[in-house]
Amino acid sequence: MTRRHGPSAPRFPLPLDKLGSKSGSPATREPLRPQRLLREAAQDAARLATPSGLGLDSALVRQRMVERLRAEGLRCEPVFAAMLQVPRHAFVDTALVGQAYEDTSLPIGLGQTISKPSVVARMIELLYGGESARRHGHLGKVLEVGTGCGYQTALLARLGRRVVSIERLRPLFDKATANLATWRLDSVRLVHGDGMLGHGPNAPFDSIIAAAGGDAVPQAWLDQLAVGGRLVAPMHHAASGGQILMVVDRTATGWQRSQHEGVHFVPLKSGVL
Template structure:
């Protein structure tokens, strides 16, 4: 991958990215590490070339298979929330999608474990990580409801798909003090939930309304 492809030109240039970072700050993103990573992450490489002129707009975009690449504000907000507890060793991501959130996380935590139920999407995400020489991400083609128990417990679990109720199998894969950040609810009525696992249970906080694709069961080839 050439430096020009990474840097982008025109509507994918650094100047355009910087305008996005200004908007993220205006929306309340304060973590400087998150802002720096968002500024330097080539979002245009994670969407179809026909949509690349919209890569640094603060909006979700289609990536095929009925899925979307998340709005940059949502990626920044969710990343900021899970980092609020301090340095993270291992994070589980539910819903790799195109790999954009995965790449952001990989630059801020030691190891990322990412589960995706749609195999072609996961394959493309893996190829992008190889091109970008990212080597601290592991992928699994699996039902996100199951998590990845063999690699837990995790410091944090971040979901990019919304179940109607929180899968308790995921809560059990958190370390004590670990955070689960997940959109929950039916389409049009989703709220972002933060759960923190404690010795005697969990504490829960509702963050804000969100709009994610639903978390479906099973896998797709």
């Protein structure tokens, strides 16, 4: 969805009542003012280069996004309620705010992306299918692997009791910290670290969600998943050669896995940069 901000500069030819009558002498015609038009053009260019957010701040824009997700078959009302509260455009780069409410992933730097709204909604919807979430009506204590720009973190903060979010790339960690600072989310802890290791000091987690796909679910994630908890992560699918959403439920006797639809995420990597 592309939005233009501010009025356009006047276009020629101007009406005769602005130019003066054809029969009038040059001295009696209203003078043309190219310097004024140039100034207005510069103001328009500045508005286009630095969108003010006017219109994007409207709840109606987010409502339309949610209605599109409903039309696609998503049915998790808590996710929709959170999406209505969190402005996605506040988490994307200025040049891309016009696409913030389209169902598309967008670059956030360093080869990473903010996931499509439909994928974010679907993954959290799957989390809500876990035993713990069904029993308590919320996601409990959440581990998010791959903070990115912080948009999904802000959603999870409204859906869980506590969120620990790990980002391995320092510039993105700093960006998410800045994006989330104005929200004053006391229930969120951001960690600059290796997400493949999870976060042992705050384990176990009722919900684990990852924004990067590997060949297998790291053992640390499985160990840090609480009994009754659920993990949702993109994983390599050998048969198709692509990625699928993998769901892992921890029971009193072990882990149960199920495979879901195909997705495309950035690769899961270890280490901290």
